[in-house]
Each structure stands twice: as C-alpha cells, then as structure tokens.
Amino acid sequence: MTVIIGLEIHCQLDTATKLFCGCSTDYRDDSPNSHTCPVCLGLPGSLPKINKKAVEYALRVAKALHCEVPQESEFARKNYFYPDLNKGFQITQYDRPLAVSGHLDIDGDDGEKRVRITRVHMEEDPGRLVHKGGADRPRYTLVDYNRAGIPLIEIVTEPDLRSPKEARKFLNKMRATLEYLGVFDSEKEGSLRVDANISIQGSERVEVKNITSYKGVEKALTFEVTRQRNAIRRGQKIVRETRHFVEARGVTTSSRSKEMEQDYRYFPEPDLRPLRVCDWADEIVIPELPDARKSRFIQDYNLSPTHAATLTGDWQIAEFYETLPPDLRTSTGTATWVADTLLGELNYRDMSIRHVPLQHFKEILIIRESGGVTDKGAVEVLRALLDQVKETGSCESPGACIERLGLKVLGTSEQGGENPVTSAAREAIEENPQAVEDFRKGRKEALNFLVGQVMKKTRGCAKPADVNRVLIDLLSGEV
C-alpha cells in the first residue's frame, strides 16, 4: 500500500517588522497586545502597507527552491470569522501566488529524491487565542494580537513524499535551507506549522492540520498511515476529511465537518497593488545552500559524506565548524566529535546548539586536539557543561571544568619527582604479580590488563600511549 504525502508548510519570516505595518516582530516575553497599532489590530480605516523586506525574504526562498516568479502576483482576502482574525479576513495570496513550480532535492527513502514545489505565497499570521481555565473547557478566552501581521510564507509541495520519515527528512532539509537563507528562526515558538495531506494510494486523502513541530510531523503521519491502513484492511472506506493532530496524545482526531465546508470567498485585496517583482527576483543573490556546503566540506575538509551531511544539515553547526582552526577542520577526530558526540549529547538533553556558548566547545576541541584532555575526559567536560547550561542557563569555562574534575592529562616528565603515571604503573605492577608473570611469558592481554589498572588509578587522565610506554619501560627495566 503506497503512502502518498504532500505538505503545506507555514513558516514565519524573520523580519524586524510585521508584514503590513511597522510594529516590531520581537514580542517574546512582552505583554499581550503591546506590539500592535491600528493596522495590525485591524482598526476601522487602517490600511496595509507591504513590507519590502518580507517580499525580499520570500523571493529568496522562491529562488532557493528553483521556483518561477510570475510577472505579476496579487494579494487576496480570505474571508472567515474567528476572534483571532483582526479584520474578519486574512490577507493572503490565492490564484496568483508569488512563485510557482519549484523543487527541493532531499536524501529520500530510496536515495536522492526531487520533491516538487507547487507554489510559494505570502500571507499574514492571525492573532493568538489564550484560553483561560483549561484548554478543554475554558471559562473565557483572551486574544493577543502581538502575532497578528507577522509575515508568513506558505510552501506547498506536490504529493511526492512516500513515508512519514521522508516527510520529516524533507522538513529538515527545508528548515536548513530557510536558515541558510537567513529568513527564518526555527527557535521561535510556532515559527513553523505544517498541514499534511496523506492518503493510501487508491483511497481518499485526509488533511491533517495543526502540526507545530518537526517531530510532530513524523508522529502525526505515522499515526495516520497506521489508522488508514487498518481501516482499509478492515474493509472500511477512508472518508475525505480534515483531522487535527493532538500533539500531547500523538493522535489525529476528526474535526467537525462544518469547518470543512467553509467558503472563504476569496477576492483580490483592493487596498494593495499587485506585486511586480519578477525582475527584482532576478537580481537577488542567495547564499551558499546546504548541498553546496556539503560538497565543499567533503572537498575542502576531506570529510566523509555522512559527516559532511550532518555538519551542514544545520546552519549553526556548519557555521560553528567553520570557526574552528583550519587544521582542526580537516581532522576526522574533530568531525566525529562534533557530528556524533556533540550532537548526540545535545539530542540526549533535547537541547539546541543555540543554547550553548560555542566558544566553549571550540576550546574543548582545541584542548582535546592538543592532548590537554583525553577523549573520554573531553566528553565528561562536555556533559558537565551541558548539564550546567540546562540547569542554570550558563556554565563554567572548559579549563575550569577540567581543573575542577581533575581531568587534566597527566604528563610523564620526571621533573620534580616521579610523575603520577609512573607511580601508578609501579603500583599496578606491585599489586598484580600474576599479570606481570603472564606478560613475561609473552601474553599480550596481560599488558592490556595492566594498562586498564593504570587508567583506573589515574582516573582516565593519562594518555593510553603514555601508559603503555611507561609500563613496558618499567617491566623491561625489571628484567
């Protein structure tokens, strides 16, 4: 049973001001309705004025997705009643969108895949409802128009995706692309919302609305695939309907059919002139995108395709990688450390790379590369720092952390008395005569055992190579 998925992605453009007025878009932590004016409150008599920066951002996206930009596009009104809708209609684009017919290449289920983009259009975000007294049965509802008028783009794909996992991969690639373009801040709450159309080949399609996270997309779609497959197996017919994703329970529920029958009565927005931005689109230069950067990482830093893909799959990580000293960038150890260890530890804590001071990671990498801390020690430092950030929002410096945890690599110089590695090796030899005996009989495993003992005694702060050398020196000296 072939699964067919198409996505509609709504993404907030990270402009400084709103789409049709001069209000600031940075309302995080500010009180409700404090970032509003007659225009974004929809007060009678106010008129929209297009934000050129938002158009430029949308054009960057159109270009990155290889879309055609028609000579003329047009805003339209989508009419419906809802308390979060300040004017009783949303200004969006309908039959004459900003851009059409593009594509985005992804690493799909069966290798490289081209996902076709139907259209990209611009629209305004409505306000936000705040239900007081519980979400299920609120006593009353308040409206916050700080979000009203935030610029959005809607990206619509053709039904080219074949599994929930592929949909997730597509979204990750889309997010990376948007971030590379500098038009999108994925950290902002609600900055990306997805509606998905999903069907099993031969059956009706179902629209799933209200998916607000990347993980949610895969979860919602997986639920739907199972639901639809089971229904078909039981001989039931799939009804064409709109379902809502309930993130907390990981299920989709049927919406009332009334909402489906909405007639939005679209017509051209008379208060805005048509957009003629085709020539402008030609002039816009877009930055290096994930695919190009991946190739460059493979080429310039000699990285494996897998590492290169991971390191360039997130703009911040790629940027971080390129701030490392040149000799570090080309080392497989560094690539592994950033792509696997760092991202793994972040993932484990559900943290984003944005939460942490990158300068510190750079320091850990540099100390580790120069041998100031062992690989194991470096991981320990990383974990300690991440835990501190998660708990308190800040952390000590890697140097201080290494010092505090006693993770400084032990030297083997003889200056100022016997060094700790030699002392520990001596102790190990004294405490394990059987192993020494075995070693002398030529059993290699015995040396490994002794190395382990020394490592234990030095709490992992000695370099294994040093330990090896010191032990052999001591053992052969005794002969």
Added chain:
Amino acid sequence: MPGRSIEFHPDDRFFAFLRIIHNPQCGEGKLAGIPVAIKDNISTEGIETTCASRILAGYVPPYDATVVERIRREGAAIVGKTNMDEFGMGTTTENSAFGPTRNPADPSRVPGGSSGGSAAAIAGGLVPMALGTDTGGSIRCPAAFCGIVGLKPTYGRVSRYGLIAYANSLEQIGPMAGTVTDVNRLMGVIAGYDPRDSTSLDMPFRHEPDPDIRGVKIGVPEEFFGEGVDPRVASVVWDGISVLEKKGAEIITCRMPSMACALAAYYVTCTSEASSNLARFDGVRYGPAADSKKTWHESFQERRREGFGEEVRRRIMLGTFALSSGYYGKYYAKAQAARNNVRADFARLFREVDALAGPTMPTVAFRFGEKSDPLSMYLSDILTVPANLAGVPAISVPCGKVENLPVGLQITGCWMEDERVIDIAYAFEQGRSP
C-alpha cells in the same frame, strides 16, 4: 500656536451633525480658524466615529485619518462629525441609525446621501466647508440635492488612510463647499501622496481655479439624459451646458454604451467589498461588546444582527452571495469585466473630448420615504457611479432649480485632471453669477 480655539454653537435644525465640538482647537495655516465638518466615517483621534451605525457606538479612534491630520495642520477647526447613511450605504441619509438629516432647501425632503450631513451643514450655513466621501455618488448626490459644490477626486489622489472602508476600490474622500473656490482650497490641503495608502498617487495638487475654458471640448453622452431623467432636470442642465458654450467651450454630443451595465457592475463590486470590509465588526475589539456568556458563533452573529441596519445587512448578504464559490464567476468576475468596459469607454471618449457634462442626479431631492423600494433607490445612482468605476474625477456644481429645489451639473474629467473639472465648474459658477 497651541491653545487657540473658536466658539461653535450652531442651530443644527436639520440634524446635520452627529457630534458637535463647541470649542474646537485651531491654528495657523491655509485654513486658519475655518470651521470644517467631517463625515462620520473618517477617523478622528479622540472624537467618536460611528459611520452612523449602532455597531460602532462608542468607538473613539486612537488616530487621525491622513486628511484630518492635514486639515488640522493647516489650522482648521474640526467642529464636528456629520450624519450619513450607515457606512455610506444609501442615497438619502435616511439610513442613519441615529435619524435622518433634513434638506435645508426643503426640510420635507432628503438632503441626498450618503454625505447628507456634510452637504446640509454647508447648505444650512453652519460651516463653509466639509469633508465627504464618495463611493458611487455620495458627495455629488447630496451636493446636487442641497445646492452646493462637491468633488469626487481621481482615485488615489486623496489618501484613504483612516476612512472606514465601505468599498475600497471605488471610494474617495473629497471636498464639499458652497463655492468652487472653497472646494479647490480644501482639495489643496487634503490631496497628495500618503505612504500609508498603497493606492495613493504621487501627484501634488497645487491649483488656482481658472475660468478661461475657451476651446475646451465638452462631451455630452446621450445616455446621461436617458430614461429616468426628469425632463425638468434635463432642461435645467441643458441650460447649464449652454452657459459653458457661451464661455467658449465646444459642446459635442456622444455615446457611452457601457452605461447599460455600470449600475450592475457597481452594486456587485461595492457589496462584495463591503461584505468583507464589514466582517471586522464582530464585537471583539470595539463597539458595544457582545454577550460573553454565549459561544463565539452565537455572540458575533447576535452582535451583527443587532448592530447593523437593514440596508447594511442587505448589502452584506448581496456581497457575500456574489463572492460565494460557484457564483464568483457569474457576478464578481463579470462585474470587473463590465467595469473595464466603463474604463475603456471613458478612455475612448477622452481621446475626443476634455470633459463630459450632464446631470448629477436624474431627479431633484426626494421626499422622506419616497423611495421605499431599494431597487428604485439604486437606480438613482446611475449617473454618478461610472466615475467611481473608472476612478476618474467628477464634480457637481449647482446649476439651477426645479420648483425651488436645487439641480446639480456634473462635470466628469479625464483621470488625474481634477484641476480641469474644477476649472470648468468655476467657469460655470462665474458664468451664472451676474
């Protein structure tokens, strides 16, 4: 200079004003100390603005419309908000939720509409000038019925920022006054580019009326004197046209076949836009609050049912229908095609003539309640709506009387030639006065 104010205690016996400001501030400038009345659909900071609708009762805008800002900056005293048909929907000012305005020329008759309050305030001698708005004749009709001058400017020449929208693609704010000179003066203050209105045109208006119209070609379309035009009105207007001829204009008769569909195109377009514009009046943000105990759907529906008058509800329903899926192509799209025909007709005519002349209204002012059937009321807009459909300027200037009731002569000009229609009206005004 701050603190200067005038006294304004008019005897508003025609109910021209919804709100009077007795001690308005004024300042220095081109309109220093002149009392100016503002139609109640234009936003005035700190002064209640209701569009003569119960649904906006108590709404005090936190900002001034661009035109109000400009009038204040030139020192005028804003003396009050004038009555109108609710949201501009009407031809008589009888559709005000707060009661009708009377025509100073004959108090048993309507002043015309929808800017009836502004026209009556001028005709009644309460103010020398006022702002009106014109969506399908709402400045020119009351100007004609009350015997004053009113200009509907070229679309985009005056900022709509702060005008509470009825039909955005058709309407303009315009000057109304007792004389062409004063209309020109007020136009000089309110016109000009406004970055807050995307449909605003960057074309400054600096003009002194010039009565010399020698050699100006004036077309008179047959359709302007078609069925429904009172022969007595027609005769007065023809007399007016001969005055223009005497002043040296060349009169050329012509045809304007697109008139046949103009009224239908107009009513489909304006009701469609209105159905969307008026959606924001749901009791959430302003106006009397809806009953919060009911569900959202019940509360906004009740709010709208009770807050809007009959004609407004009728037009919202007509417009909602015209935009509905399955009907859009039959109505809205067709209306836009007919609108393009009107534009093309004007363009063709203005290659041959400099302006068009004819009656502003087919009849003189109606008696109260005379037009009880909405359709016959709509038909009386036939001569004024073409200018709105095409966005061209048109002025109504008093040109005589029928049984002591004023008749208006309408001069329609080429796109952006507001100055020319003012000059022709001025020449006419000069030619008539001894």
